Amino acid sequence: MAAAGGKTYSFKVVLLGEGCVGKTSLVLRYCENKFNDKHITTLQASFLTKKLNITGKRVNLAIWDTAGQERFHALGPIYYRDSNGAILVYDVTDEDSFQKVKNWVKELRKMLGNEICLCIVGNKIDLEKERHVSVEEAEGYAESVGAKHYHTSAKLNKGIEELFLDLCKRMMESAQADERSRGNGASHTSTARRGVQIVDDEPQTATSAGGCCSSG
Amino acid sequence: MSQRSERRGIHVDQSELLCKKGCGYFGNTAWQGLCSKCWREEYQKARQRQIQEDWALAEKLQREEEAAYVSTHSSSQTQPPHSHSQPSLATFSKFEEKKTNEKTRKVTTVKKFFSPSSRTAPKKESHEGKTPSPSITRQSSIETDRVSRDFTEFLKTIQKQAGKEINKQSRAFLDSMGNKRDLGVEELSECAQDFYQNISDRLMNHYKGSSEKVDRVMDQVEKYIMTRLYKSVFCPETSDDEKKDLATQHRIRALHWVTIQMLCVPVDEEIPEVSDSVVKAITDIIEMDSKRVPRDKLACITSCSKHIFNAIRVTKNEPASADDFLPTLIFIVLKANPPRLQSNIQYITRFCIPSRLMTGEDGYYFTNLCCAVAFIEKLDAQSLNLSPEDFERYMSGQASPQRPDDPAAWPQTGSNINPVVSQIHQNQSILSNLEKRQQQVIEEANSLQTELAEWQDSVAREVQQILERYPLEIKPRASAIDAENVENDRLPPPLVPQVFAG
Numbered sequence: 006m007a008a009a010g011g012k013t014y015s016f017k018v019v020l021l022g023e024g025c026v027g028k029t030s031l032v033l034r035y036c037e038n039k040f041n042d043k044h045i046t047t048l049q050a051s052f053l054t055k056k057l058n059i060t061g062k063r064v065n066l067a068i069w070d071t072a073g074q075e076r077f078h079a080l081g082p083i084y085y086r087d088s089n090g091a092i093l094v095y096d097v098t099d100e101d102s103f104q105k106v107k108n109w110v111k112e113l114r115k116m117l118g119n120e121i122c123l124c125i126v127g128n129k130i131d132l133e134k135e136r137h138v139s140v141e142e143a144e145g146y147a148e149s150v151g152a153k154h155y156h157t158s159a160k161l162n163k164g165i166e167e168l169f170l171d172l173c174k175r176m177m178e179s180a181q182a183d184e185r186s187r188g189n190g191a192s193h194t195s196t197a198r199r200g201v202q203i204v205d206d207e208p209q210t211a212t213s214a215g216g217c218c219s220s221g
Numbered sequence: 222m223s224q225r226s227e228r229r230g231i232h233v234d235q236s237e238l239l240c241k242k243g244c245g246y247f248g249n250t251a252w253q254g255l256c257s258k259c260w261r262e263e264y265q266k267a268r269q270r271q272i273q274e275d276w277a278l279a280e281k282l283q284r285e286e287e288a289a290y291v292s293t294h295s296s297s298q299t300q301p302p303h304s305h306s307q308p309s310l311a312t313f314s315k316f317e318e319k320k321t322n323e324k325t326r327k328v329t330t331v332k333k334f335f336s337p338s339s340r341t342a343p344k345k346e347s348h349e350g351k352t353p354s355p356s357i358t359r360q361s362s363i364e365t366d367r368v369s370r371d372f373t374e375f376l377k378t379i380q381k382q383a384g385k386e387i388n389k390q391s392r393a394f395l396d397s398m399g400n401k402r403d404l405g406v407e408e409l410s411e412c413a414q415d416f417y418q419n420i421s422d423r424l425m426n427h428y429k430g431s432s433e434k435v436d437r438v439m440d441q442v443e444k445y446i447m448t449r450l451y452k453s454v455f456c457p458e459t460s461d462d463e464k465k466d467l468a469t470q471h472r473i474r475a476l477h478w479v480t481i482q483m484l485c486v487p488v489d490e491e492i493p494e495v496s497d498s499v500v501k502a503i504t505d506i507i508e509m510d511s512k513r514v515p516r517d518k519l520a521c522i523t524s525c526s527k528h529i530f531n532a533i534r535v536t537k538n539e540p541a542s543a544d545d546f547l548p549t550l551i552f553i554v555l556k557a558n559p560p561r562l563q564s565n566i567q568y569i570t571r572f573c574i575p576s577r578l579m580t581g582e583d584g585y586y587f588t589n590l591c592c593a594v595a596f597i598e599k600l601d602a603q604s605l606n607l608s609p610e611d612f613e614r615y616m617s618g619q620a621s622p623q624r625p626d627d628p629a630a631w632p633q634t635g636s637n638i639n640p641v642v643s644q645i646h647q648n649q650s651i652l653s654n655l656e657k658r659q660q661q662v663i664e665e666a667n668s669l670q671t672e673l674a675e676w677q678d679s680v681a682r683e684v685q686q687i688l689e690r691y692p693l694e695i696k697p698r699a700s701a702i703d704a705e706n707v708e709n710d711r712l713p714p715p716l717v718p719q720v721f722a723g
């Protein structure tokens with residue numbers, strides 16, 4: 006879904022995760038390098054962009070924050086439609102938030118297949134003492150679903166650069182592979198063409214189903 | 222609290238929005254409050270009537286003129302001139318009447334009456350009667366012309382060859398769209414998207430434009446073609462957009478009782494700057510309907526979102542995250558109840574340049590708006606943390622959350638709400654004080670009146686009593702005429718006539 010011309014890639018990345026796991030802090034740390042700072046210049050932290058240059062290729066990264074409250078869960082499909090990557094954040098001190106991540110992974114894989122690069126992020130590692138999600142469990146799970154796992158701390162600015170850089174590289178690879186596979190005969194009727202539409206019922210049933218089976 | 226949320230927003234009565242004919246669809250002020258279908262019917266009828274009236278008037282004029290002609294010639298030059306001017310004056314007043322009639326109807330078929338000879342009038346009328354020019358189409362054509370001019374000007378600023386090609390392609394596309402009127406709107410959208418894709422591919426690959434430049438050109442192309450296509454593809458009759466608009470409108474109206482607390486909106490309207498931003502956000506989202514180009518509509522959504530961010534930032538003193546933004550946007554949409562919301566969303570989805578919706582900032586806000594609408598449609602007791610019973614009661618209008626039944630509770634809540642509302646409360650209490658005092662004045666006036674009446678009575682009584690006690694004795698007077706002549710005796714004796722014998 007990179008922009009045509011091959012010069013600049015435009016990627017859309019959605020941030021998913023329960024409220025209070027630190028999605029906003031994470032992205033503010035990445036784009037503004039600030040944490041709980043009074044001098045944050047941006048008016049909002051829900052849509053942020055970052056321009057990168059990775060091995061000579063320009064990348065425009067658009068980071069879409071999503072509302073994490075449970076009541077908005079059903080709206081997920083509207084957000085993550087046509088995104089190239091998803092960052093699934095949980096709080097290492099909160100077992101529940103990790104369960105939510107599992108639900109999201111199931112849903113994303115079901116709706117978008119393997120087109121989307123998944124990153125599972127355990128945030129707040131500065132609170133190591135209160136950890137409730139074990140490293141082995143989290144990493145094992147990530148591997149089992151074809152996602153990468155990262156440990157970050159927005160407070161200490163740990164692991165965040167690596168997370169985004171890695172994700173960008175993976176998205177570029179899949180975009181290049183996509184271009185190659187499409188070849189020259191491919192028409193422009195890509196999935197990316199159509200805009201956002203209000204999705205009616207099927208995603209909801211999908212999410213509720215995901216919710217039930219997640220414990221297994 | 223509840224008073225504030227009740228009073229917030231721009232309230233338009235439902236009757237003002239719906240078609241005046243009562244067909245249940247939305248009316249439009251440009252169509253004198255009718256919906257598109259009723260307006261068309263009305264307009265056709267009015268035009269038929271107009272043409273018939275014109276014919277009748279023209280025939281009458283002709284007869285009158287002929288009669289006048291005959292009369293002047295038969296009775297030779299001795300005929301005084303004013304008798305000739307009589308009928309024409311009358312017809313002139315008819316012109317005037319006609320003119321005002323037509324002005325109100327916004328049909329400009331007046332000119333024809335001022336043709337020098339009424340004999341040619343019938344022909345001219347039948348001709349002009351067939352060219353309707355309601356001012357709406359004229360107005361829009363002015364805008365279209367301006368956009369076309371701008372577009373041509375803009376094309377001159379870019380590479381000559383590319384400009385020419387874009388111009389040619391755009392015109393060809395508009396022509397082809399003109400022939401596809403009867404296609405469904407989804408097919409038309411497909412055509413438009415293909416057109417965008419072709420042009421941008423061509424600019425990228427053939428003319429080697431940088432992506433920023435291509436974006437700029439594409440903006441202009443979109444503006445040009447969508448201004449021209451707007452009327453035929455916005456909320457078209459072939460789709461059920463209008464029905465959806467109506468459903469959403471009703472839904473939002475039914476949810477009027479939803480409060481900031483239920484949605485957990487992180488906005489404190491007590492702060493004047495915040496309530497200002499909220500009002501601006503509401504205005505912007507309503508304004509979206511007035512724009513024609515998808516990009517301009519998106520700009521309204523973006524501007525609305527910026528005001529929301531400002532409100533959150535001022536309240537929470539930190540940048541707004543999506544967790545804050547979405548509930549606030551939902552709240553704004555509920556308060557604003559923007560006109561033709563579904564039509565606008567569908568129109569943008571169908572005819573906007575795709576890349577803008579995919580990755581841009583505008584796209585993000587638009588997506589959030591779609592989410593807000595989806596949430597509103599599906600909203601239930603659980604999503605507001607209410608019990609299903611409460612939700613049902615609120616929806617059916619049997620109860621209203623937080624509205625104090627006791628008006629005495631108002632002053633207490635007055636302290637923690639918006640200054641405007643507290644001002645209102647203050648005024649209200651002043652007014653009620655005033656009313657009390659007025660009541661008192663009236664009472665005192667009444668008692669004064671009764672007192673006065675009593676006093677009058679008592680005086681009358683007293684007078685009566687005194688009169689009874691000391692009855693007035695009227696002594697009979699001497700009835701002789703000269704009885705009053707007290708000094709009668711002092712007068713000389715009356716003259717006695719002397720008798721002269723003689």
